[in-house]
Amino acid sequence: MAKPISIEVWNPSGKYRVVSTKSMPGTRWIRLLTDNDCRLEICTKAKTILSVDDILALIGDRCDAVIGQLTEDWGEVLFSALKRAGGTAFSNMAVGYNNVDVEAANRNGIAVGNTPGVLTETTAELAASLSLAAARRIVEADQFMRAGLYEGWLPHLSGQTVGVIGAGRIGSAYARMMIEGFKMNLIYYDLYQATRLEKFVTAYGQFLKANGEQPVTWKRAATMEDVLREADVISLHPVLDKTTYHLINPERLAIMKKDAILVNASRGPVIDEVALVEHLKANPMFRVGLDVFEDEPYMKPGLADMKNAVVVPHIASASKWTREGMATLAALNVLGKIKGYPVWGNPNQVEPFLNESATPPPACPSIVNAKQLGW
Numbered sequence: 513m514a515k516p517i518s519i520e521v522w523n524p525s526g527k528y529r530v531v532s533t534k535s536m537p538g539t540r541w542i543r544l545l546t547d548n549d550c551r552l553e554i555c556t557k558a559k560t561i562l563s564v565d566d567i568l569a570l571i572g573d574r575c576d577a578v579i580g581q582l583t584e585d586w587g588e589v590l591f592s593a594l595k596r597a598g599g600t601a602f603s604n605m606a607v608g609y610n611n612v613d614v615e616a617a618n619r620n621g622i623a624v625g626n627t628p629g630v631l632t633e634t635t636a637e638l639a640a641s642l643s644l645a646a647a648r649r650i651v652e653a654d655q656f657m658r659a660g661l662y663e664g665w666l667p668h669l670s671g672q673t674v675g676v677i678g679a680g681r682i683g684s685a686y687a688r689m690m691i692e693g694f695k696m697n698l699i700y701y702d703l704y705q706a707t708r709l710e711k712f713v714t715a716y717g718q719f720l721k722a723n724g725e726q727p728v729t730w731k732r733a734a735t736m737e738d739v740l741r742e743a744d745v746i747s748l749h750p751v752l753d754k755t756t757y758h759l760i761n762p763e764r765l766a767i768m769k770k771d772a773i774l775v776n777a778s779r780g781p782v783i784d785e786v787a788l789v790e791h792l793k794a795n796p797m798f799r800v801g802l803d804v805f806e807d808e809p810y811m812k813p814g815l816a817d818m819k820n821a822v823v824v825p826h827i828a829s830a831s832k833w834t835r836e837g838m839a840t841l842a843a844l845n846v847l848g849k850i851k852g853y854p855v856w857g858n859p860n861q862v863e864p865f866l867n868e869s870a871t872p873p874p875a876c877p878s879i880v881n882a883k884q885l886g887w
């Protein structure tokens with residue numbers, strides 16, 4: 513039996529009941545819902561990760577839509593409860609939706625939203641920051657300096673090769689930052705060709721050549737192993753699914769350069785973290801920058817002791833503008849479904865929804881199962 517749970521209520525007389533399992537940054541998302549006849553209930557339970565039982569209690573007997581978090585397990589139990597409560601929409605406040613069983617949502621006729629685009633550059637910036645922090649050993653250097661041990665410096669990235677696995681929105685933005693910022697060559701692996709990224713590197717290479725500088729180059733790898741063997745800095749940006757679970761395993765770690773830098777700002781289980789700890793111990797010059805972990809919020813034993821690891825707590829999208837934008841997109845996903853609006857044509861271009869001084873377009877910014885629901 514689910515226990516009662518603490519909530520904050522906005523616009524109590526609103527016609528549609530929308531639940532948010534967490535309070536989210538900013539107030540625009542609240543205004544958008546309450547101005548559109550929604551009664552908004554925000555869970556105020558001071559617990560980082562809500563259980564399925566907690567969320568069942570929040571859904572209750574009548575609920576039109578829920579905005580949830582990537583830490584929650586959205587499967588058959590929750591989607592069928594939402595359907596029984598008369599609900600039709602759920603939105604993750606995240607672009608990644610590996611915590612959502614979309615087939616279960618389809619079976620229950622629930623639209624599933626996510627928040628692409630608004631976090632692309634912010635997440636890529638953190639991956640770039642981790643790359644530099646690991647390459648230039650900034651955390652260690654800071655400790656070194658504070659301890660009064662200052663001596664010297666390390667080599668630079670220019671002319672080295674950056675490897676990207678998963679060259680979608682964030683992977684491509686990260687690649688551009690590293691290529692343009694540090695004149696690195698690119699090797700990438702993705703299931704699809706990253707045509708815009710290739711065109712960018714070609715044009716930038718031509719620009720450098722015209723200025724008498726060494727041009728940068730790109731290569732689309734036939735296998736992931738090619739990227740792991742060749743690149744000096746490798747950043748992981750695929751979705752998490754069964755094809756990418758433990759994509760970095762002991763065999764693949766073994767083929768990487770002994771002094772390579774590995775960055776992960778995608779999802780923790782893309783790396784076998786136990787194997788990574790062993791690899792870091794055996795290869796002190798190998799470095800990692802991690803924003804995500806297999807068992808968040810925890811790290812696997814031994815990782816916290818590794819000087820060759822830079823670790824941050826899943827903050828890649830954590831700028832004020834981005835997180836407020838994510839909250840807005842999540843709210844507009846569920847509001848759009850409640851209002852019967854169509855799905856926005858291009859989830860990669862969500863800027864019109866983020867303009868604070870304009871009314872957002874009458875559409876759902878990003879629904880991942882629109883086709884399956886025959887929408």
Ligand SMILES: NC(=O)C1=CN([C@@H]2O[C@H](COP(=O)(O)OP(=O)(O)OC[C@H]3O[C@@H](n4cnc5c(N)ncnc54)[C@H](O)[C@@H]3O)[C@@H](O)[C@H]2O)C=CC1
Pocket residue numbers: 607608609628629631632635677678679680681682683701702703704749750751752755756777778779803804826827828829
């Ligand atoms: N650390 C953080 O705070 C954040 C993490 N993320 C993670 O980053 C992921 C990527 O986000 P976007 O770039 O917006 O998504 P996207 O859909 O634009 O890019 C994902 C890319 O992965 C590729 N891919 C899928 N399976 C693959 C495989 N087996 N091997 C190689 N590539 C594969 C896809 O073809 C696609 O190009 C999200 O799904 C999420 O898990 C996203 C935002 C913030």
Ligand SMILES: O=C(O)C(=O)CO
Pocket residue numbers: 582605606607608609631828829
């Ligand atoms: O959006 C996501 O997928 C995140 O991990 C948090 O921004």
